[in-house]
Amino acid sequence: MNSPSVLTFEGVSYRYPDGSRGLEGCSLSLRQGSRTVVLGPNGAGKTTFFLHCNGLIRPSAGRVLMGGVPLDYGRAALCQLRSRVGLVFQNPDAQLFSASVREDVSFGPVNLGLDRSTVKARVEEALEAVGMAAFADKPVHNLSYGQKKRVCIAGVLAMRPSVMILDEPTAGLDVRMQQDLLAVLERLHAEGMTIVMATHDMDLAYAWAEEVCILDQGALATQCPVEAFPDQAELLERLGFGIPHVARLHRQLAARGVLMGSDVPRDFEGLSRLLEEMSAF
Ligand SMILES: Nc1ncnc2c1ncn2[C@@H]1O[C@H](COP(=O)(O)OP(=O)(O)OP(=O)(O)O)[C@@H](O)[C@H]1O
């Protein structure tokens, strides 16, 4: 809990041009090098929060700070901010705009002013990481939804940001690709990247995150380390989510005396291992 804050929201409110409330007095901090999950029902403000993180929209009130310094919304500063904070959009069609996959993924690195061979190497590496190398010359509009999402992720990876924000990245991906994506994120996190993800998948959130932020009606309802996440049962219930399945099952088994000890697994593999260990006694 002690690493410094990379992005801080101080009482951020945002109104869309039609008057709709996007955020309302939202205050929270994302820690450097952390894996944070942002949860909240539809319309809670997750996407609006993310759009503020790399300056795509500006608070109507309050402020956003990076490394303790308020964001500068000048053109050059915004370019720099966007190379440091990469955002993978919820809807891939809102992110992709080039004719081919290669062109799209090259766009960011080219804009950074990198030389051709560096751009080429980064694009190849990023496409490889998301399993899309074979599609480099394919027109973007001919890709499936899941393939488009992978290309969006590659486009952000190619920028090598220090903070990567993913808005519901696993929605629409097949199981294999979800696992591959989590493995890529694991590697990036091990290399020091701060990773923030919105998801509606409670089990994924519990297994993956170190920290959990729950948004409700444009504000932060709670922020807690993942270990304390199942303790938010009342709030989660009120928002229409349950606690993660593994946590529920673990609690039931512990209440019946089947499981003891302080180890609390956060995924089914961990729970299953624990049960096998217990049955070995
Ligand atoms: N372009 C827009 N114009 C007007 N209102 C908007 C716009 N985008 C979002 N809103 C409103 O802002 C609020 C927050 O929306 P946001 O997209 O941030 O929610 P979300 O938590 O990402 O939801 P979801 O889980 O559905 O993705 C909602 O009430 C929504 O209707």
Ligand SMILES: [Mg+2]
């Ligand atoms: Mg959203």
